[in-house]
Amino acid sequence: MVTAFQNTQVLLLAAVLLAACAAKLTVRERAADAPDHVHGVPVPAGLARLTAVRRSRGMTVGLGLGEGVLGLALLMTSHLSVRLATTVAFAAATWVVGELRVHRPDAGCGCFGGLSGKRVGRRSVLRALLFTAAGVASLSAPLTGVDVLRDVQVQVGLVFAVEVALLAALSPELAELLERRRMPADPPCERRRSPMAETYATLYESEAWAAHENAIASAVPLDVWREGCWRFVAFAARVDGRDAEIVFAVSTAERDRTVRAGSVQPDSVRAGGVRAAIPGDAALDPC
Amino acid sequence: MPSPSREARRRRRAAVFEASSASPSRAEARPPLRAVSGMVLDASPHLLVLAAGGTEVRLVMTGDTRVWHGGRGGLAALRPGRPVIVRRSGRGVAERVWVGIARVSGTVLACGRDTVEVDMGPHRGRARVVIPPHALGPVLVRHPRLEPGYLIDVICVESPDGPRAVRPGTSQPGYRADDLAAPEATAPVPGVLHGTATWFGDAGGEAPDGAAYPAVDSEGAAGGCADAPSGCVPFPYLSLGSEITVHNECGGRTAAVPVVECGCLAARFCDRCVECGASPRGRIVELTPVAFAALGGDLEAGCFNASVHADLPVEEPW
Numbered sequence: 001m002v003t004a005f006q007n008t009q010v011l012l013l014a015a016v017l018l019a020a021c022a023a024k025l026t027v028r029e030r031a032a033d034a035p036d037h038v039h040g041v042p043v044p045a046g047l048a049r050l051t052a053v054r055r056s057r058g059m060t061v062g063l064g065l066g067e068g069v070l071g072l073a074l075l076m077t078s079h080l081s082v083r084l085a086t087t088v089a090f091a092a093a094t095w096v097v098g099e100l101r102v103h104r105p106d107a108g109c110g111c112f113g114g115l116s117g118k119r120v121g122r123r124s125v126l127r128a129l130l131f132t133a134a135g136v137a138s139l140s141a142p143l144t145g146v147d148v149l150r151d152v153q154v155q156v157g158l159v160f161a162v163e164v165a166l167l168a169a170l171s172p173e174l175a176e177l178l179e180r181r182r183m184p185a186d187p188p189c190e191r192r193r194s195p196m197a198e199t200y201a202t203l204y205e206s207e208a209w210a211a212h213e214n215a216i217a218s219a220v221p222l223d224v225w226r227e228g229c230w231r232f233v234a235f236a237a238r239v240d241g242r243d244a245e246i247v248f249a250v251s252t253a254e255r256d257r258t259v260r261a262g263s264v265q266p267d268s269v270r271a272g273g274v275r276a277a278i279p280g281d282a283a284l285d286p287c
Numbered sequence: 288m289p290s291p292s293r294e295a296r297r298r299r300r301a302a303v304f305e306a307s308s309a310s311p312s313r314a315e316a317r318p319p320l321r322a323v324s325g326m327v328l329d330a331s332p333h334l335l336v337l338a339a340g341g342t343e344v345r346l347v348m349t350g351d352t353r354v355w356h357g358g359r360g361g362l363a364a365l366r367p368g369r370p371v372i373v374r375r376s377g378r379g380v381a382e383r384v385w386v387g388i389a390r391v392s393g394t395v396l397a398c399g400r401d402t403v404e405v406d407m408g409p410h411r412g413r414a415r416v417v418i419p420p421h422a423l424g425p426v427l428v429r430h431p432r433l434e435p436g437y438l439i440d441v442i443c444v445e446s447p448d449g450p451r452a453v454r455p456g457t458s459q460p461g462y463r464a465d466d467l468a469a470p471e472a473t474a475p476v477p478g479v480l481h482g483t484a485t486w487f488g489d490a491g492g493e494a495p496d497g498a499a500y501p502a503v504d505s506e507g508a509a510g511g512c513a514d515a516p517s518g519c520v521p522f523p524y525l526s527l528g529s530e531i532t533v534h535n536e537c538g539g540r541t542a543a544v545p546v547v548e549c550g551c552l553a554a555r556f557c558d559r560c561v562e563c564g565a566s567p568r569g570r571i572v573e574l575t576p577v578a579f580a581a582l583g584g585d586l587e588a589g590c591f592n593a594s595v596h597a598d599l600p601v602e603e604p605w
């Protein structure tokens with residue numbers, strides 16, 4: 001049982017190192033992920049320089065390749081030097097992540113390249129610590145990673161699954177990965193910038209426009225304004241021989257824009273030819 | 288295009304959307320108080336006479352009436368000709384009187400020995416604020432970067448030399464005015480915005496009562512500014528004349544106010560109010576002094592924790 005546990009650690013460490021290598025080489029870190037200011041206070045120059053070096057592409061690729069070599073070596077050989085190098089590497093990573101958590105938690109640990117941009121927390125430190133423990137456990141494992149894979153025992157499979165589940169729970173990268181995989185959402189219609197040209201194009205192609213077009217007396221709108229997801233366009237019109245106003249509400253959504261229409265009596269008709277004075281109805285000066 | 292009017296827009300909107308979204312019911316919400324802005328005509332220990340909106344307003348003064356004029360003031364501050372804002376407690380009794388109060392908030396353009404020149408945004412122009420030595424300390428505590436490019440917000444009292452700083456309005460945001468971190472473009476718009484409400488203008492301001500809202504659409508006759516920042520809260524776009532419901536979370540009062548100005552300056556302030564606990568970041572509305580006082584806000588305090596609900600059209604099946 002103990003041997004099976006030790007063999008599983010070899011497989012686990014090899015898988016993690018290869019995954020970290022792949023992530024570092026393929027997922028680039030976003031430039032904006034490491035701010036120069038934290039709550040408006042500039043990051044100290046020394047820390048900022050260290051962060052810049054750590055986040056440089058050359059350093060990331062170098063680390064990734066080193067991890068890849070270690071991961072492959074764990075799979076191919078059972079030599080103690082490889083196991084020792086892996087354990088030392090994870091011990092060093094634990095120290096680095098611990099220091100980052102204290103000094104630059106906002107910059108992310110970069111453990112899995114661009115996927116590790118989230119704030120460094122206790123979970124990341126604990127994860128690195130567990131990897132170091134796994135490295136220590138793997139020191140005296142008799143088999144190479146490939147040998148373990150050739151003949152997967154039930155105990156090995158179970159231990160591996162439990163460990164992967166535990167590490168997944170400790171990994172903020174999974175949420176980031178899922179977020180990146182998700183289709184980019186449309187901006188909400190309430191706050192999406194919608195140019196007038198788009199509004200008019202949608203309006204002129206709509207059934208509501210076709211239904212009221214002949215009643216419209218002037219192509220120049222009386223008023224155009226917006227409230228949330230709707231831009232309103234009001235036109236003067238003649239309906240059944242009487243003055244009226246046709247109001248169109250055009251959606252400002254990214255796609256499937258709809259148009260609604262309604263008619264209303266103009267102020268002059270409602271107030272018997274003289275515009276009623278309404279308290280609080282001052283003309284609004286656009287800026 | 289002719290000048291739009293609030294009532295005409297409401298009427299036209301009702302032609303398309305019959306139902307209006309009701310503001311979230313608040314069992315604890317209290318109605319606003321009454322406040323008035325005017326010019327002192329006469330003042331005695333028992334009566335204050337104002338010229339307000341072309342009419343004469345008489346208000347009862349009692350021993351509990353508190354007068355502010357750059358600090359705790361007395362009857363002597365109520366000189367004829369001075370602009371005041373009065374909050375009434377009922378039956379025409381003046382509860383609070385602010386004499387010559389003004390506010391300067393914006394981007395610092397230049398700093399002199401005891402003056403600061405401030406760009407208050409495209410609608411409010413520029414102001415030169417005098418910061419006297421006794422006010423410099425408190426202002427610097429809340430505005431550690433009193434240098435060009437950073438934001439400033441100070442409560443002032445009118446003087447013959449222009450606005451004179453009395454105390455800081457809110458704490459200075461740590462970033463440069465043009466370095467605001469806006470929310471993601473896809474961030475959803477909450478039904479109710481939470482943040483801080485401040486006030487703008489001065490006691491003699493001529494703006495109609497209402498609010499400056501940070502996200503006024505810039506297309507058509509909506510009234511917004513094309514280069515306005517998007518603010519640090521996901522705001523829904525509105526227009527001049529749109530109605531918003533502002534709730535003072537500290538005092539519990541709620542009022543519906545129209546949008547009367549685009550608050551492109553408020554959009555630059557990603558600050559908090561700590562009047563009753565720390566509010567979420569974001570200056571979600573700037574009110575005229577009368578609207579602010581009516582909602583129970585203390586003008587000299589500068590802000591209250593607020594929630595804002597925009598009266599948006601409700602899409603219902605035809």
